[in-house]
Amino acid sequence: MSIKKEDILEKLNPADSFTLAMDEEIRKDGLAGNYGCFALVLSNIPDIEALQQRITEFSQRFPVAQASLQQIGKRFYWSKRLDPPPLFFQHHCPKGHNEADFQQRTIDRIINHKQARETAAPIEFHLLTGPTQHTFFIRWMHPFGDARGADLILKYLCTADEVQRRQFGLPETGSLVNVRLGKYRWWQKIGLLLKGKRYIDQLDRLESIQPFNSDLTPQRMNYTIQRLSEAQTEQVIKQARQHVGLTGTSLYYIGCLMRALEKMHPDNTGEAYCAPYAFNLRKQRALAPMTGNHVCALFAQAPRDVVQDRQKLFAHLKQQNAQVIRQQMDYAFLPLMWAGSWLSLTEYGKILRQSHGSGKERSSFWFSDVGRLDIPADSFPGAEIKAVFYACQVTTPPALAFLSCIYRNQLTLSYNFNEPVSSPEQIDKLHQLMLAELLGEAE
């Protein structure tokens, strides 16, 4: 399909292209694609009219929400459509049906819905209602935005005052990845690129341990949500402070998951656990940018013998993280992402996933910690937000993505896995081990 220049709304930035390469990889596995999901558990049926009105207003202010992803030459663009797709869908549990089952099946269907990326909507809003259970579910295609962006979109929908809603998306900064890249002269970019490449080569010296050793073909993505009590959450935060200090809550979760996986499958081959994670370039509490990915990648890697010693592991992860930031390695991946965006999706996906030496998968699991969400519980139109959770698709291997957030003082863990490579039973076992690690009850 050829598109006209005037129909182009936006070019994908290097971080968007990174997520698009992963979309291609997930689709190659036969799954839906690189979708992220954000769910709100509501107290009652919300004010549907207000919600619909704000979604419509949002799509008018940010037209990329209804765009089509198109390729011109090697690059990808968001382009206008003749028939913009609907963004808001309602699903009501039929009388006499099991509500919990209805909710689970509907979310499962939305997450696993397969559609060509050119025709799929960049973002969709689903309201699931029934006599007692109500969920507002956002599903977005990853090149459209990141988790912090989804949080901002939700805040937009939760802002009753129209004047305040106009502040969202301001100041218009464009892509923060490009802004950051623009701060470097060309020779500095090359220096960073080499630094990033050397760092990845160093990571690749150790073969990554995979959580699930299986040759099975993934059939569908599934997820398990585990919500800790306020007291448990407080204990986890205390443990994190004690082991990694004020600067490393995410590292504490990563370390605990490495240890839980090691305890679950001590015989899995490989030399180290390696987890990619992203840090967001947006300022905390900023109201812009709303769309697009504004992240840069980091890695946490720990050799097996270090993982087996809890004290040693957290000291190692903390030191590794400090070293990465001290050497500006965190920004070193930006020129790599820029260079990668010129490759074909297949070539880029291969580079992103495969270890240079062994050609095996570099990631032991995907990880994202959204942190503490500050959306007031009473701000959703016509309903109280009781709880939230995230979900996402992931490649196979590693077939496991772990997401975390804290809302209303409760730590929520989301285990996303591909069946039959893994199963809900295996994930339950993993969670029991993870919980003991998080609470500091495992040695």
Add this chain to the structure above:
Amino acid sequence: MKKKLRDFIFQELVFIADPAQFSDDDDLLEAGLDSMGIMRLIMFIENEYGVTLPDTEIEPDNVQSFNALERWILRHQNG
């Protein structure tokens, strides 16, 4: 010193609609300074002021306001 710290935090780490209204005693952690931000801030301070801030002292009391940060840095500059 506080001006440089304010510029760095408000330009790089935390969005405040009106930074002028944010006092030197206001709570930076409440304002959104997170763990990654604290790490970056410490690297900035170490580069800018030539001090080494011990890991063991990275605690809320030392990073929660501009005044607390300044006291922390000065303690190490003078020591």
